[in-house]
Amino acid sequence: MRKTVSGLLPILIPAVSLAVLLAAVFYMQPRAMSYTGLNLLFNLAVPIALATIAQMIIMAVNDLDLSIGTFVSFAACVTAVYMPNQPLVAILILAGAVGIYALLGIVITLRDLPSIVVTLGMSFVWGGLAVLILPAPGGQAPVWLRALMVSKPPLVPMAIVASVVIAVLAHLLIMRSTFGVLLRGVGGNSRSVARAGWSVLALKGAAYATAGIFAVLSGMALVGLTTSADANIALRYTLLSIAGVILGGGEFVGGKVSPIGAVIGALTLTLAGSFLSFLRISPDWQIGAQGGILIIVLALRLVINRRSPQEKTS
């Protein structure tokens, strides 16, 4: 019994935080409790959730990606500029970018470089490329992408459906598949993965490539929502994605991640912004207040984790 509770705990805290925040929003603004209201609240959570999953995959192998924000911006620019008229070019560029991500993972492992430094450097590269592709805000969303993002499924708004689909897919990939087991194994104890005869190099390359794919999807989803792009459109995503993973029960080291938690974390962060607007807190204070919410939730997690039975001896 105790085991099942402590097993659920990492996912329980972010879920409860989200529910509490949602209840507060509904209390202040009952009109948000509707199909359109929910869609508006969570619309922008979809690209953030995708970026958070990308970050989570990198964090599962004990690395950190500081270039997610600029990379998502780059992917958004490519989508907005090339996807409507030259889809083949767009797909080639995005596939090449995913390839570069795989290469980064390989170089980081091979030369034993700190991922923070490499990705920080790459963030300037992606930012520069984005400006080259789209010097001024503009471009347009491909019709099918726009249609997908604004579609109105019955009963449940698109934003919620998309979030659930992302969470389930990521859960299957990272928590259930054998590939996911190996990835988290690299984060937990890469030496024992190597001792079991696996190539850590290939695994890390694959992890980075998978993260690259999710980041590309994030950029595309963003364009579908905003209908145009800008080289700086997603700069906030770097920190948001890290915060989302941590909020969702993930940890910086040790391969402890939770895809469902990460999506919930991304939703919570999005909602926190709306919540503060409803509170009529001036935008000057919002970022600080958002940080405050983050600290409260994380502190809560620490307190609860300390209280739960400590079976670990090391």
Place this chain on the structure above:
Amino acid sequence: MSETEAVVSIRQVRVEFGAVKALDGVDFEVRPGEAVGLVGHNGAGKSTIVNVINGGLSPHQGEILYEGEPGGGISRARAHGVRCVFQELSLCPNLTVVENTRLMHAGLKGFGWRKRAATLIRARMDEVFPGHGIDPLATVGSLSIAERQMVEIAINFLTVTEDPKLVILDEPTSSLDASLAEQLMTYVRRFVREGGSVLLISHILGEILSTSSRIVVMKDGRVVTSRPAGEFSVKTLVEAMGSVVKETARTASSGTASAEKVIALVPQGGSATPFHAARGEIIGLAGLGGHGQTRMLLDLFAESSSKWFPTAAKRMAFVAGDRALNGTFSQWSILRNLSIGNLPQLARLAAVHTARETAHGEDWKARMGIRTPDMNNPILSLSGGNQQKVLFARALASDATIVLMDDPMRGVDIGTKQEVYATLRREASAGRTFIWYSTEMDEVRLCDRVYVFRDGAIVAELSGDAVSEENILAASFSGEAA
């Protein structure tokens, strides 16, 4: 008795780590249905031979044959059914037992692998450790150390696509209690009867004697004896591990130690013997590596300093064993590495007095014989031994009266060692106390008094002429099961 029969055989293998010869032309083989016990003291080459066999380390010379085929590398070794339970546990703590099973066995794939893995591992755990009570779906991090060890053992005895042919058990019972250890040994005997092979390393000689069919004794990177287990007793085994050459006269000069005690502890951590140290004494902490010596040093050090207001002026100084990890500042010059230990004395108005610092550097360069043309060269320009001299100088230059040393002479050449030993003697005569954990017998014999550790506790206190290799070996290896 043809050569091809051996599960693994290594011939004339040499492995060197810098100046240290870890394996010096070793011939070794394990045949099917054989349980080989491997014993030897620290640095005898046990771990190295394990790493060569499991493919993790390629020898600098010599060849490895798996079932008669030459090979190397981890995947080749695994393909021939070589499995290894490591001394330091090697499971992923963030994964469940089932997921760790999958990690070790690439054969578990496709739909429903979780269910199959769970069935397999549960069955094997029931077989090896009946009544274990471990849930295969539990995260390894939530298990106790003993449970983790049980899981790792069971995973390595598992058959998924191929049978394990040789299972290497490196101190498998170190965290198991007596009844679990007995369950394991019973299983190992049955595994061997059914044609499997086991290579068993343990500091509990009773286990080795009762389980192995053949015992190999290693010393200084060589195999010194390989005979059927029946020909050994605990006593003859300990003798075989000792030096072949009669030991030289002890160079330790007693009499420098005064009666004034600087540390006196009540017996703790299951030790029967209290620990105490007197002014001017050199005290050795001996025993096999990792049996609580470093823990003891760290505890002593932690107790001497305030947790709230750490200051540089301490009663104790610590000389770290792992230079790269917690000794040197690798980007700094030799001088800075030395002077960091007592900046307050070298400072004027909270700024470092350069002239004083340089003089300090030159002084210690001469006293320790640090071989460098210029103290401003980077620390990494020095050889390992000279880097260690700098760390010693840092400790000695402070006003600490007690110096703790965590196996600091690892991988240092013999000439440098002699110089440092002389310095230690000199400083001890001047009234400093040294507490010295060493894995090398020659160093332990330099000490005035020696505490021997086993399983985290002090099991023997030797002083004066009783400090001999024979006595230390006898205390480090326990005769019967723990």
